[in-house]
Amino acid sequence: MIRRKPKGISSSPSNIWSNGPAGTPGRRRRLPVTFTFDEQIAALEAERERLLRFPEDEFTAIIREVGFSCDCCGRCCTREFNDHVFLLEEDTDSVRSFAPDAVVPAPAFDACDQEKRFYVSGYALRTKPDGSCIFLEDRRCGIYDRRFAICRVYPYMLHREADETGAVDWRQIGGLNEHGCYNNPIDDAECARIARETRAYEAAFLDQAIRFRRALRDLFDRDGLRYVRRTYDLMMRDFRKGAEVEVRVFHHGRFEPHRVTCGVYGQ
Numbered sequence: 001m002i003r004r005k006p007k008g009i010s011s012s013p014s015n016i017w018s019n020g021p022a023g024t025p026g027r028r029r030r031l032p033v034t035f036t037f038d039e040q041i042a043a044l045e046a047e048r049e050r051l052l053r054f055p056e057d058e059f060t061a062i063i064r065e066v067g068f069s070c071d072c073c074g075r076c077c078t079r080e081f082n083d084h085v086f087l088l089e090e091d092t093d094s095v096r097s098f099a100p101d102a103v104v105p106a107p108a109f110d111a112c113d114q115e116k117r118f119y120v121s122g123y124a125l126r127t128k129p130d131g132s133c134i135f136l137e138d139r140r141c142g143i144y145d146r147r148f149a150i151c152r153v154y155p156y157m158l159h160r161e162a163d164e165t166g167a168v169d170w171r172q173i174g175g176l177n178e179h180g181c182y183n184n185p186i187d188d189a190e191c192a193r194i195a196r197e198t199r200a201y202e203a204a205f206l207d208q209a210i211r212f213r214r215a216l217r218d219l220f221d222r223d224g225l226r227y228v229r230r231t232y233d234l235m236m237r238d239f240r241k242g243a244e245v246e247v248r249v250f251h252h253g254r255f256e257p258h259r260v261t262c263g264v265y266g267q
């Protein structure tokens with residue numbers, strides 16, 4: 001049965017894999033690159049305030065109403081269905097402890113300096129040549145007990161993003177009616193747990209984005225760096241054509257340098 005789409009529930013399947021407030025292929029709005037770092041930080045802080053104020057009972061009611069259950073198709077673990085799996089810092093630490101080669105700089109680069117170095121707010125999971133997550137085995141997660149924060153909450157989300165008309169509103173479920181089963185009973189305690197964990201994930205995501213931009217602002221101020229949109233666009237053009245670029249990845253307050261080509265992302 002196709003159910004009515006409740007207001008504010010995203011039908012976009014692309015929530016899980018992405019890093020942008022931004023991210024979010026299509027996951028969320030990217031902050032306009034013309035914003036200063038201070039303006040970006042203020043916008044993200046305001047977004048975090050909105051997130052923390054979102055009514056708990058409204059979120060749990062939506063979760064109950066949708067009644068989602070996973071049918072283990074494995075599609076959300078592929079680039080085809082989503083884009084990339086963005087990792088919170090704790091998840092990056094975790095995966096590095098048992099599979100250090102499984103992380104790559106998240107592909108949605110956030111900024112570029114005049115020395116042609118990109119900056120991004122964190123890491124993503126590497127994919128296999130067929131576009132599936134490096135941990136996906138026969139449509140099942142090969143590290144299920146150790147899977148990452150976004151893998152645990154998906155397809156639940158609690159953030160605002162634009163729909164196909166450009167209208168920005170809260171989104172609570174990713175890929176509605178495009179995967180899984182609906183109208184299943186979920187008891188109140190489970191709805192509350194999902195709501196709590198999803199909001200915690202979104203808050204952690206915004207915290208990381210805010211800390212990244214604060215560190216970037218301080219680095220640019222200290223080293224006399226400038227963000228030049230034209231340089232960013234030219235470098236992205238070269239990157240998409242196969243050029244190797246330097247990407248500095250934010251991790252626990254530092255920027256870790258990497259050199260990547262688009263081949264790393266299967267492009």
Ligand code: SF4
Pocket residue numbers: 076077085125133134135136137140141142143144147148151
């Ligand atoms: S870690 Fe597991 S759940 Fe997460 S995207 Fe990869 S295969 Fe899917």
Ligand code: SF4
Pocket residue numbers: 069070071072073074075076077154155179180181
């Ligand atoms: S039903 Fe949805 S959440 Fe479950 S494996 Fe498929 S795409 Fe992922």
